[in-house]
Amino acid sequence: xxxxxxxxxxxAIATAAATLLSATxxxxxxxxxxxxxxxxxxxxxxxxxxWTTVDEAESFxxxxxxxxxxxxxxxxxxxxxxxxxxxxxxxxxxxxxQPTSLHRRTLGPAESETVRIGTTDAHDALGYPGRxxxxxFTDHAGIRWRRDDSGLAEVKPGK
Numbered sequence: 001x002x003x004x005x006x007x008x009x010x011x012a013i014a015t016a017a018a019t020l021l022s023a024t025x026x027x028x029x030x031x032x033x034x035x036x037x038x039x040x041x042x043x044x045x046x047x048x049x050x051w052t053t054v055d056e057a058e059s060f061x062x063x064x065x066x067x068x069x070x071x072x073x074x075x076x077x078x079x080x081x082x083x084x085x086x087x088x089x090x091x092x093x094x095x096x097x098q099p100t101s102l103h104r105r106t107l108g109p110a111e112s113e114t115v116r117i118g119t120t121d122a123h124d125a126l127g128y129p130g131r132x133x134x135x136x137f138t139d140h141a142g143i144r145w146r147r148d149d150s151g152l153a154e155v156k157p158g159k
Contacts, residue, residue, distance in 0.1 A: 084101060
């Protein structure tokens, strides 16, 4: 028996190379699909917004009063579930800031909600409309998200 390059040897090497190349291409396609799906989920999570405003309300014994309102909006095309928003209202002078929570079972696409979280007389003095501390929700794909001072991140199960 002689060792050398017979047509069968070349054919076997070419078949192995083609199989390896197609497996690599399939792996790259799967990884790219995962990356795009994760990016799409992150885009939806980025379209959930919460903010506070201070609106003039009424005057009381020559004192101007302001309502601190918490607004939350789903600007995505899909609903979010188990929404929790934590915020602190604009303070009155001498008040300690007590966080307020808004809980919603679902917030549909293009839906928004506004709730009053406090009343203050100190807006002119402090120029502070309140602050959203965190927003936490589950997206349509079942991924739990949290936005706070650290930014937007997936919440891993068990944490």
